[in-house]
Amino acid sequence: MKKLINDPADVVADALRGMALAHPELRVDHENRVVFRGEGPRQGKVGLVSGGGSGHEPMHGGFVGRGMLDAACAGEVFTSPVPDQMVAATQGVDGGAGVLHIVKNYTGDVMNFEMAAELVAAESGAEVVTVVVDDDVAVTDSLYTAGRRGVGTTVLLEKIVGAAAEEGRPLAEVADLARRVDDAGRSMGMALTSCTVPAAGKPTFDLPEDQMEIGIGIHGEPGRRRVPLAPAREVAEMLVEPILSDLAFTGGEGVICFVNGLGATPLLELYVLHAEVAALLDKAGVGIARSLVGPYMTSLDMAGATVTLLRCDDELLRLWDAPVVTPGLRWGA
Amino acid sequence: MKKLINDPADVVADALRGMALAHPELRVDHENRVVFRGEGPRQGKVGLVSGGGSGHEPMHGGFVGRGMLDAACAGEVFTSPVPDQMVAATQGVDGGAGVLHIVKNYTGDVMNFEMAAELVAAESGAEVVTVVVDDDVAVTDSLYTAGRRGVGTTVLLEKIVGAAAEEGRPLAEVADLARRVDDAGRSMGMALTSCTVPAAGKPTFDLPEDQMEIGIGIHGEPGRRRVPLAPAREVAEMLVEPILSDLAFTGGEGVICFVNGLGATPLLELYVLHAEVAALLDKAGVGIARSLVGPYMTSLDMAGATVTLLRCDDELLRLWDAPVVTPGLRWGA
Amino acid sequence: MSTEELQAWLRRFAELVHEHKDELTALDSAIGDADHGANLDRGMTAVLAALEEAPPADAAALLKKTGATLVSKVGGASGPLYGTLFLRMAGADTFPAALRAGYEGVLARGKAEPGDKTMVDALGPACDALDAGRSVAEAAQAAAEGRDATVPLVARKGRASYLGERSAGHADPGATSTALLLQAAAETLS
Amino acid sequence: MSTEELQAWLRRFAELVHEHKDELTALDSAIGDADHGANLDRGMTAVLAALEEAPPADAAALLKKTGATLVSKVGGASGPLYGTLFLRMAGADTFPAALRAGYEGVLARGKAEPGDKTMVDALGPACDALDAGRSVAEAAQAAAEGRDATVPLVARKGRASYLGERSAGHADPGATSTALLLQAAAETLS
Ligand SMILES: Nc1ncnc2c1ncn2[C@@H]1O[C@H](COP(=O)(O)OP(=O)(O)O)[C@@H](O)[C@H]1O
Ligand SMILES: Nc1ncnc2c1ncn2[C@@H]1O[C@H](COP(=O)(O)OP(=O)(O)O)[C@@H](O)[C@H]1O
Ligand SMILES: [Mg+2]
Ligand SMILES: [Mg+2]
Ligand SMILES: [Mg+2]
Ligand SMILES: [Mg+2]
Structure with missing residues (x-):
């Protein structure tokens, strides 16, 4: 195994130390392994907590910060x-x-979060x-x-819902928005x-040298087929076609098109794939309102990519464009 | 060869198409393969041009934009x-x-830029x-x-010198600053x-499964030794020791510590490496003023990392912190 | 269920998990995410350490401590499921009753049904054997058969379900570790 | 140097480069960045296309066009170096004088010295042979020997220099392509 790590048992703790050093604006609780915003909770603002297994960096720790x-x-x-x-988070x-x-x-994620919610309620x-x-x-x-698994839409959802929470909207509204984003993303x-x-x-x-997993x-x-x-x-087709046939993406304000690298795929290749995805969307009459191309939700050192389309209306786009200041996504501030 | 590309001969053209689609704020001259800021030249501002072989994305095209x-x-x-x-650029x-x-x-880079400068002068x-x-x-x-080869300092230099150019400083001063940054980086x-x-x-x-190149x-x-x-x-030691013994990094305002991924190394591992680099710098009495951790100067799909230290004074740090709005680096605006 | 017996059971289970760690992970590589061995090994190591540090007063406390430690240290699907199993066992007086209560906890938490290709497929048959008055050894046998019976199944719960038809042909990792849990019981509980 | 002869030379060089593309890239993989074959092949393909499109009036125009096309299409170290070689050849009347002028252009542009393990080590001996009145075939032989002589050298210029001692033991890619350039000349120029 070729990795820049120390003892495999320490990899999460070691990475969190590195992350804390790289981002002094965050506060890392090393005991509980929770990444917090440095400034602490804001009174009256809905708190947004996510998390999951490690190995997907920058998701989720890299999305902690203003607007997310x-x-x-x-x-x-x-x-x-x-x-x-x-519970600590x-x-x-x-x-x-x-x-x-x-x-x-x-x-696993669903059950652990469920137990956490029960503990908080208790x-x-x-x-x-x-x-x-x-x-x-x-x-x-x-x-x-x-x-279905939760994948790329998570990144877009955390950004959009983060912007809504930052505006001071109430919990029920923020949660509704989150469900709306989940419904509109594939x-x-x-x-x-x-x-x-x-x-x-x-x-x-x-995976043999001449094969890939879709x-x-x-x-x-492993994937559904080899x-x-x-x-x-052709890869773009194999990814875009099932997405387009699962939900109607035409009309509205167009989509956020998110081409994501899985950890070992260089940006050069993601741009090549993005161009092909865009060509297919164009042919299908789906407008791209915004693009996000890069390794935002990785799978350790996997070479490969995911495509996410999120059907947008004006409100979603406005929230997407709102300022965000995190290690992983940053604009407008 | 496992890559998300079409014909290998088209990879640069294809990637530039994807980049243009992902970043409508830039203007890509596909014929000359030059990435420009969308807003065109600003009168009285020194223009900053860089470039090199492809395969290092986001360097350099991803560093085009305000402040860089x-x-x-x-x-x-x-x-x-x-x-x-x-010449076109x-x-x-x-x-x-x-x-x-x-x-x-x-x-190659030196000779081609030399010929370009001769042509512009002519x-x-x-x-x-x-x-x-x-x-x-x-x-x-x-x-x-x-x-010596030009590597990681290039990224830091483009950012710092970009900020100086944005302030409207004259060409000679901007060039002096660039030389100063090059002198202070390893x-x-x-x-x-x-x-x-x-x-x-x-x-x-x-490279056998149990070996690495330093x-x-x-x-x-290939590297100097296997x-x-x-x-x-220990990897951190092999990288940091030769840097520290080449230039005195103690004193001053500390260093910008840049831990860079080469294309197939996930952020998780870069954070692990960053923690180890930081520990060694601490032991050597070198303060870290700023950190940059991520894949900013890649080498196609190479798994590995580079470490760059840049000795800073107040001015360099101020210019580092100045707003930058590019696909690859973005903050403060 | 004496505290000593239960402790012996847990110790033996921890041993078996440690011995079969790579095998469990290999099974999870085939149809999951390659961590089931590491997860349970981390969990049971923590359980033994916790029991060592503050020996519980009685069987109920011991089972609660075990369940809580697993919930706190394992994560993933197996943390809440194995954790719930032990937490729910704490209320009962006999091993058969305890295991049945634990099993019901697992069903409630995971919402899997028999035949979904999960640990349920090893745990259920073991409970049924005990309830039918058979020995712990026979229950362990039933769990092992339940594990083997997961091989041809197409998974409907857990990560393996993402594979669809491709999940058939492999034993379920959780059913395999549950068979080890019952094997440990057979070796240590009277 | 008739226009026809020169054109035949360039066509043959393009052919040889295309045939040896993978070999040149393999050499560049060992001590460089694995693109010398692709670079020259791209360049010579462009040269043939340019000459086809607008056939130059005379030998000087042809050499200039060739040099300018290489500079515009190749990049890397070999673009400016091969480009300069042809651009500088344009001023001379005989092949020996032209090659010498080109060689001096390469030295001026690249600042390498003989023994630095570059194309200079193949080009220099070829020029010397021609200046000594030997045939083009003998000059090609001298270039091939110069290429072979780069094998044991430690590189001091170009990418191979980054390898230090590890650069010894491999022929220089640029010296190898230059030997092909002279081989093409031997086959096509009288
Ligand atoms: N809903 C469920 N109900 C019962 N058991 C389940 C359920 N989902 C998964 N499992 C069990 O958990 C096992 C996987 O555990 P583990 O690999 O540790 O967790 P994860 O799937 O989160 O990586 C599966 O083999 C299966 O037996
Ligand atoms: N300074 C120099 N002078 C003469 N020839 C050089 C010099 N530097 C490199 N070369 C030649 O260029 C060759 C490499 O060409 P190529 O691989 O196309 O360019 P790059 O090194 O930019 O990838 C080397 O093998 C060497 O012969
Ligand atoms: Mg698992
Ligand atoms: Mg898991
Ligand atoms: Mg080369
Ligand atoms: Mg090159």
């Missing part, structure tokens, strides 16, 4: 954080207006509302299964290589 | 751009106050001053050789894997 999250819990690599962390961001938990739809703590993100069209949605991903979980020490799956998740879960390598143009 | 470069020329992958591109940014060429010290074009960045301590510096890099040049189709060098460049040039894999703590 108030706190992020870092679990072990690819393992949901534990309820204690979420919730208490630490409570400004009296309640706290929104933004949870990616994975059994202590008569902050009012907590939970929103679950489930946007991955690679997964068949059904009442009888765990449902994603699909692919991998050229597997990732290697540090504690496992070897690639999660073997429909992968962001935890090294196909021969193809040019970016 | 005015234009960047994109060469073929790992191949210096040609003089025509540099120079003419396109000329606001009457002269143009600074920021050139990384590679034979046409009585803008006054051009050239500054060459040579900061890689892996390379022995000598009058009889090509000298870098060292390492690779866990080789990169694969698209047109070559296979890794530039073979002292690599950013074009897949050593067994080691924990991040």
